Amino acid sequence: MCIGFPGKIVSIDQDNYAIIDISGTRREVCLDLIDEPVTIGDYVISHAGYAIHRIDEELAKDKLDLLKELLENEIH
Amino acid sequence: MKFIDEYRDPSLAKGLLDRIVKLSKQINETVTIMEVCGSHTYAIGRFGVRKMMPENIRLVSGPGCPVCVTSIHDVDVALHLAAQKNVIFATFGDMLRVPGTHGNSLQKIRAAGADIRVVASAADCITLAEANKNREVIFMGIGFETTTPTIAATIMACCKKGIPNFSVFSAPKLIPPAVKALIEDPSLNIDGFLCPGHVSTIIGANAYEIIVQAGRAAVITGFEPVDILEGIFMILTQIVEDKKTVAIQYSRGVKPEGNPRAREVMMSVFYPGPSEWRGLGIIPESGLAIKETYQAFDALKKFTVPETHSVEIKGCCCGNILRGVITPNECPLFRRTCTPLNPVGPCMVSSEGTCAAYYKYH
Numbered sequence: 001m002c003i004g005f006p007g008k009i010v011s012i013d014q015d016n017y018a019i020i021d022i023s024g025t026r027r028e029v030c031l032d033l034i035d036e037p038v039t040i041g042d043y044v045i046s047h048a049g050y051a052i053h054r055i056d057e058e059l060a061k062d063k064l065d066l067l068k069e070l071l072e073n074e075i076h
Numbered sequence: 077m078k079f080i081d082e083y084r085d086p087s088l089a090k091g092l093l094d095r096i097v098k099l100s101k102q103i104n105e106t107v108t109i110m111e112v113c114g115s116h117t118y119a120i121g122r123f124g125v126r127k128m129m130p131e132n133i134r135l136v137s138g139p140g141c142p143v144c145v146t147s148i149h150d151v152d153v154a155l156h157l158a159a160q161k162n163v164i165f166a167t168f169g170d171m172l173r174v175p176g177t178h179g180n181s182l183q184k185i186r187a188a189g190a191d192i193r194v195v196a197s198a199a200d201c202i203t204l205a206e207a208n209k210n211r212e213v214i215f216m217g218i219g220f221e222t223t224t225p226t227i228a229a230t231i232m233a234c235c236k237k238g239i240p241n242f243s244v245f246s247a248p249k250l251i252p253p254a255v256k257a258l259i260e261d262p263s264l265n266i267d268g269f270l271c272p273g274h275v276s277t278i279i280g281a282n283a284y285e286i287i288v289q290a291g292r293a294a295v296i297t298g299f300e301p302v303d304i305l306e307g308i309f310m311i312l313t314q315i316v317e318d319k320k321t322v323a324i325q326y327s328r329g330v331k332p333e334g335n336p337r338a339r340e341v342m343m344s345v346f347y348p349g350p351s352e353w354r355g356l357g358i359i360p361e362s363g364l365a366i367k368e369t370y371q372a373f374d375a376l377k378k379f380t381v382p383e384t385h386s387v388e389i390k391g392c393c394c395g396n397i398l399r400g401v402i403t404p405n406e407c408p409l410f411r412r413t414c415t416p417l418n419p420v421g422p423c424m425v426s427s428e429g430t431c432a433a434y435y436k437y438h
């Protein structure tokens with residue numbers, strides 16, 4: 001039930017609700033619980049009608065590259 | 077799909093699996109890893125992770141499905157509230173088919189005339205209450221730390237808007253006290269925990285220090301196959317190197333400090349108290365009740381609930397399933413009288429329930 005899904009912010013209204021795009025599906029989520037400023041184009045994780053986390057794209061990419069590198073280089 | 081497909085890459089999964097096999101050969105004993113989150117249980121079943129594991133790596137499921145751990149008493153109270161006159165009872169869909177004492181369920185009483193609505197968010201109740209001003213909307217407030225801030229934010233929004241006909245039957249639960257109970261249970265011997273991704277989005281990494289202090293490994297893990305395999309790999313690394321820490325595999329979804337704002341919202345509406353878990357019994361400080369400031373939104377204050385004598389379902393072993401003591405195959409009713417179409421216990425109802433996941437994928 002704690003399912004959360006990543007989506008991209010398409011618009012934000014004056015009541016602090018955002019429309020997010022989850023590969024083609026659009027949903028409305030409330031931004032009241034997110035703990036850092038977000039803007040259009042940001043990816044957020046949403047759960048039960050609320051965005052709960054902003055995904056740091058750079059960090060995610062770096063981490064994935066690092067994993068690929070580790071696996072390729074047989075470090076372990 | 078961005079932030080999903082990359083974590084389903086077969087070559088990454090294969091690479092991780094090879095490392096898991098290598099590491100497992102460096103360990104002589106059986107390693108027991110528990111996933112605490114129902115979404116992990118579901119994903120492990122769906123992607124066949126359990127079957128991929130080397131012989132000495134055992135994956136067991138814990139109490140991570142909020143519907144499953146809701147006590148039968150709370151189910152009975154929900155059934156009572158939902159049957160009241162002039163009430164619209166709003167709930168997450170998973171709760172509908174969970175049987176209470178005498179086999180009643182929200183679905184059954186709905187068929188008999190109760191007005192029960194399935195909502196995707198507590199916030200949906202705001203519109204529902206505004207559109208039905210002469211009726212009482214009650215929301216079934218179950219969930220862990222991921223969901224509870226959303227319930228709290230909804231209560232705060234209703235308070236601000238002055239909505240008088242909305243209340244919550246508060247039955248949420250907190251994960252760390254349950255993890256502590258599992259560590260202390262002598263019948264269990266868990267070497268490492270795959271800690272729940274989205275609960276940790278809110279509570280952060282510190283909350284799991286108790287695991288490390290007890291000498292077990294802890295890795296906060298995401299929900300895609302690469303995430304889960306990397307989580308297992310990280311646990312095995314901690315065991316082989318004998319260096320236990322709370323590590324974050326799911327760093328794209330979890331910051332070490334969690335989400336303090338969501339916690340603040342949650343704790344301005346709720347306060348911790350004892351809570352009864354199916355299978356684990358009453359655990360101190362593991363539940364949340366509504367503070368006095370918001371008691372106008374507390375269904376248990378607004379409505380009188382008579383003393384109910386709740387009785388566990390006969391023959392159902394959900395209690396032991398939720399503690400990871402047995403697997404569904406060991407329940408005599410599994411696949412025989414108990415199936416997803418005809419669930420005897422809650423673990424067969426929700427798709428995140430261990431019995432339902434085993435039924436579908438094993």
Ligand code: SF4
Nearest residue numbers: 393394407414421431
């Ligand atoms: S198989 Fe059915 S009866 Fe057995 S423990 Fe699971 S839910 Fe309960």
